[in-house]
Amino acid sequence: MLLCEVAAELEDGARSRVDARPLRPDGARPVRRASGVVAVVDDDVLVRLVRRRLGWHRGLLDTLWSHRDAILRPRYRGMAFGGLGLFTAVEAVGPIIDALGLVALVAGLSLGLVHHEFALLYFALAYLWGITLSLGALALEDRATGSELRVRDRVWQVVAACSEPLWYRQLSLWWRLRGTWRWLRGGERTWGTMTRSGFTGSGR
Template identity: 30%
Template structure:
């Protein structure tokens, strides 16, 4: 919810969106063909195409936009096991690394405007390298606690501020989704989802950090494949929901 309702809408507003929904992307065919179409051999071909379209439009001075449109609805099957989630997130991070490496000359390059100077730089420093910094933090903080060099009061304040900030974003995303889609049957379900979102920093984020690092290792070593995504027939999903 946060990524789609806040992140992509914001990036789209300034025409620096680097990825559209792979399950529901719509492209102007002649521009895609002129830019070279999908590139083979990548696991993140949808993101790479969007970045290449930005590059093509900047280099050819085309007055075009790549936007995220929140109105269309497309139901996709999400991972239902930890192994499938690992495969998905590892693949996503490897795809991010491949795309940034393929278009590395755009990173911080004023020739590509805000796409290169803001969006590409953000995805490189925060999205790609962020898991490394976060992993280091998991070791440094306990180590500083053991040796007594951590300012405990400051650490608690920083933790509370981070949790409150994340809580605000989570609450806003959940409420905005409910306001537009009305997917929850009662207030209890909304509250339950919100309370679960408050715990993610303590278990979900660390799990994703290791999954993302796996994708980075795959990129650096040149190993790994697309991975598996277990899917159910629509009839099976419908029967489960009805049952």
């Protein structure tokens, strides 16, 4: 029953947020495929991206807190460890650990406690590992969905994958920390105005 309750909450939240099929340039709607990739079209992309990211993180923390008694409890088996436990460790606690790590790194470099050449090498390896995962995910998604993207769009995907570790990851960390802070403070649970464009009809 607990698994069904959690799944229902996630499904209801997903249904209320997006219809994940963007229009093609010719105005036709692509066929729905079995894919976890979601495209969201907004008028004011950055503002609504921030608002949505804050809402997602607060919703995640709400769900984890509601089912905290099941986290890491053997009676709930895989969901306790691979589901709730994983999201707690990576998504809920992860941003705090990331932020503390960045603060410790800056302090260590400033005080001479961290070897600069070692730090640069570690950064290079982490960067290469990150873009390898991103490019691999793009390749798998393309093969799984039979994507018909234009060459220009593929180039932009590669550019985004290669630049994302340098700026978007830090922005995402900041948004997740803000979401955590707002969740701790409580207050009204609202997504605000989410005006979308680019979809027509019900999409069914």
